[in-house]
Amino acid sequence: MLTIDHLTLQLPYYAHGHASWWKRRWATCLDDLTLQISAGEVHAVVGASGAGKSLLAYAIMGLLPPAARLSGQLNYQEKPLDAVRQRQLRGRELALIPQSLSALDPLVRTHRQVTWAAQRAGQPSTGARHAAQRALDHYQLDTQAQQAYAHELSGGMARRVLTAMAHVSQAQLVIADEPTVGLDPHQRQRVLDALRGLADQGKTVILITHDLRHALPVADRVTIMRDGKQVETALACAFQDDGTSLNHGYSQALWLALPDNAFTTATISKDKQGVSVA
Ligand SMILES: Nc1ncnc2c1ncn2[C@@H]1O[C@H](COP(=O)(O)OP(=O)(O)OP(=O)(O)O)[C@@H](O)[C@H]1O
Ligand code: NI
Numbered sequence: 001m002l003t004i005d006h007l008t009l010q011l012p013y014y015a016h017g018h019a020s021w022w023k024r025r026w027a028t029c030l031d032d033l034t035l036q037i038s039a040g041e042v043h044a045v046v047g048a049s050g051a052g053k054s055l056l057a058y059a060i061m062g063l064l065p066p067a068a069r070l071s072g073q074l075n076y077q078e079k080p081l082d083a084v085r086q087r088q089l090r091g092r093e094l095a096l097i098p099q100s101l102s103a104l105d106p107l108v109r110t111h112r113q114v115t116w117a118a119q120r121a122g123q124p125s126t127g128a129r130h131a132a133q134r135a136l137d138h139y140q141l142d143t144q145a146q147q148a149y150a151h152e153l154s155g156g157m158a159r160r161v162l163t164a165m166a167h168v169s170q171a172q173l174v175i176a177d178e179p180t181v182g183l184d185p186h187q188r189q190r191v192l193d194a195l196r197g198l199a200d201q202g203k204t205v206i207l208i209t210h211d212l213r214h215a216l217p218v219a220d221r222v223t224i225m226r227d228g229k230q231v232e233t234a235l236a237c238a239f240q241d242d243g244t245s246l247n248h249g250y251s252q253a254l255w256l257a258l259p260d261n262a263f264t265t266a267t268i269s270k271d272k273q274g275v276s277v278a
Pocket of ligand 1: 029
């Protein structure tokens with residue numbers, strides 16, 4: 001449903017040159033990414049801060065800064081996903097749950113904001129209001145939160161509002177950029193389960209997170225990113241035991257660094273040294 005073929009992104013930055021001139025240079029922020037993302041799948045994109053995860057989301061949505069230099073090819077539903085099509089589909093077939101909470105309109109109360117998201121996706125106003133109400137209830141935003149302005153919401157509430165907005169858009173492709181930051185374990189599980197639910201309805205979900213542990217239980221596939229590069233794309237089930245089904249040392253290291261795997265790691269290294277673990 002979405003293919004990303006040799007996608008490379010460069011962004012300008014200004015470096016001090018001779019004398020007092022500022023010279024424009026180009027930073028390669030995404031380096032030759034090739035991915036195929038199928039309908040019905042949760043595809044997790046995992047990597048440390050600065051790996052390029054959000055820029056990948058912006059590239060797919062067509063929300064990159066105007067100066068960006070992009071090469072490679074994006075295809076959505078077998079057709080090129082160019083700027084015109086991105087504009088047509090954004091907020092309808094393509095939805096982004098943005099990482100930044102400033103995406104909320106500061107002048108509009110929560111309920112109205114979610115209703116607008118439903119209307120923009122083509123629902124008539126009564127239907128949109130009802131859809132908004134259901135989504136707000138689902139993400140446990142109470143009457144007070146529904147009537148609040150963005151600055152009156154906690155970080156976790158604001159994030160759930162953004163998630164509710166993507167939910168009512170009924171998009172075919174949902175990109176969730178760090179949707180669980182600031183949520184308590186119970187809320188986090190609700191959001192992750194809801195994303196899994198969208199995929200189970202045949203939609204496509206890209207789940208961006210720095211936390212492999214939260215992604216694995218709901219993901220079908222995982223792409224590990226580092227410094228703008230795609231380290232590896234693997235089935236979620238390849239992250240198991242001592243990580244030897246993974247191809248790359250960095251993916252293995254991420255897997256073995258998870259708290260629950262600490263024991264396994266210790267056992268393996270002892271085994272390798274020939275020490276018995278009685
Ligand atoms: N508008 C921009 N102009 C120039 N460089 C940028 C711009 N946006 C991001 N970058 C750089 O691109 C790199 C990747 O940024 P990106 O926001 O995609 O990382 P990320 O993986 O989403 O990190 P995080 O987990 O912190 O959200 C970073 O080094 C960042 O400084
Ligand atoms: Ni990000």
